Structures are given as C-alpha cells and as structure tokens.
Amino acid sequence: MPTPDWPQITAIAWPLLAALLLGLVVRQVMLGVARRARAKSRESLAARVVQVIAVPAALALPLLFLILAVDATPLSAEVAARLRHWLGIGLVLCVTWLAVRAVGALEARILRENPVDIEDNLAARRVQTQTRVIARTIQGAIILVGVALALMTFPAIRQVGATLLASAGIIGLVAGIAAKPVFGNLIAGLQIALAQPIRLDDVVIVDGEWGRIEELTSTYVVVRIWDERRMVVPLQWFIENPFQNWTRTSAQLLGTTFLWLDYRTPMAEVRAQLQRICEEDPRWDGRVCVAQVTETSERSIEVRLLVSARNSGDLFDLRCVVRERMIDFLAQAHPHSLPRLRADLTREGAGAAAATPAPVPPGHAETMSPGAEDDASQDPPHAPA
16 A cells, blocks of 8 residues: 655645635635625615625635645646636636626616606616616626636637537528527617617507516516516517507507487586596696597487596596596486487477577587597507506
C-alpha cells in the first residue's frame, strides 16, 4: 500500500480550504448587505443598486477565490485546467445573472415612476407596455448569449458549431421554419412595444370576450375577462387579427339603452327624466344625454337613450341605472306608455283620437346625436369592469 504524500496533499488542500472559508465569509457578508439594502430599497437608489449586485456577487466572489486557489496549488495541468474551466463557467453564468437582474431593476424603476393606478393613466400605460416588452426581450437575449458563451467553452460543442456553420443554409432554413412561431411572437412583441395597438390595462374585445390587458410578455398576452377568467393570447394574434380597443386614445365611451314603448309616450317628459337621471348619477361625465325615437313598428316605437361615462365600467352601470329608473318612471307616471296590444273598433274611439291636439315638436338641440351614427341599432357588447 503506497504511503500518502502528505506534504503534497497539504499543499493542495490548504489553498482550497482557505478559499472556501473566505468565500463562505464573503457570501454571508454579501447576503447580509443584500438584506439591509432590500429593507432600504424604497428610500434609496444606492440601496437598490447594492441589492442588485450583492446577490450574484455572493456566488461569484467565492468562485473567483477558488480559481485563484487552484492556480496556487501543485495540481497537474490537466486537473487544474478542468477545474478552472468549470469555475469559469460558473462566473459566466453569474455575470449573466447580474445582467438580467440589472435589466429587471431598471424595468422596476421605470414602472415605479409611471404608476397606472391613477385616473388619467394613458401615458403611464404606454410607458409600462414598452418597458415590459423591451425588458423581457433584452433579458431573453442576455440569457441566450450567456448560455451560448458557457457552452462554447467545450471543445466538442465548438466543433459541432463549426460543422453546423458549414451547412448554414440548410440548417438556417429548417430552423427558421421550426422556430417561426417563436420568432413571430418576438417580432410581434417589438411591434406592439413600438406601435402600441394595446397597452397594459386597456379594455379590449377579443373573440367576443370583454376584458382588460393584465399582463404583457415577450410571447403572449393575458386578458382578464370581466368574470375573472383569464384568456392567454399569442402576441402575433394581435398583429394578424382585428380586435376592439376601447381605451386606445381615451377611456370615455358612449352607451345606449333601448326601450320599446307605446306610440302615446310623451318624449318631452322622457327627455327631461333622462336628464334628471344623468345629473343625479356621479358616473355620468356630463357629455352626452340624448333620447331619440330610432325605429317604429305597427305596434310600438323604439326609443334609444344615449349616455356617456368616463370608462366602460361606469358606462355599463350607468346604462343599467338609466334602464331601471326610466321603466320605473314610465310605469308610475305614464303607464299608458308601456307597449301593449290593443284594437279600437268603435267610431267614438276614432273621433276622440282625431280631437287630440298635436304635440309640440322637439327642438334641434334636443334631438341632435353626437357623432351622427349611421347605424345605431347595433348595441356594442358591454360588461362590468
């Protein structure tokens, strides 16, 4: 049995043990610094910077100490090279991690300075949308480059890369076809970030579903449906398909409520009651409050009550209130206005109808409709926010 070479073992062990102990001490110190910085991150920019750097440094510095310790040991050249190789890969991944955290911290700062929980948040939603999409794209590119650099340190993989480059035309064509959905979504994400057909918290109609844009990633969009469901839609879908965006330039909307009433309905009183309902409801934004007869049939008339509100949620509730209160008003004050099927077969009835004085026609301002819609019969879908 060979006798251990204790002097050589000692010469190899003590630098490595010293590096490990020093690395553990530095790691605990850096993690403690990160915890303190996290507690003060809301108050100080320097604390946020330290928090970003400290956590990756708690792993990178011990690896660096081990690389220096390996150089100080009498290990064989092959073993030392292999250890330095793996430790170097760890350092590359730590630097990649640091770069990803730095981009995330910059993104968080921009989002923090542009909150969307305010009434007029159009500019903030634009900034947040661009920031989120671009930050995710940059982080993905950093991770891809970091992993590629780590893999290229292996000679076998470098040889495979050289072989693939020799047939780059065919490989590129095949890879392009296979990765078309992925690259299509990435390009669509950049298009959305720049052109911004949608933004965070936009109210949209997607495949007939009413919802808000809850999350934007580099590959898909999460739409929060009004009944708390979530619809996950690929980014490319928004580039290739038409959809409704109710908050593209403003959250203000017009909404309609239709009533089918009798021909004897006093429209002047209906207009006055509609004005009172709107003025008493804080959800009305003061822009539009119009009552119009938009259609007639052999049995009834169609009355459209057009109102406006600051956003789609207020508009839906306001439309419901207008419908309920107007029906209640007509049922109490003018019950003959509610639609009914009747037939008057007597001559007295015809003579009484002829003696009824003609009503005073409404003025131009009372019947004017903002926007002069060509087809107001199509009531757009509304759902609560």
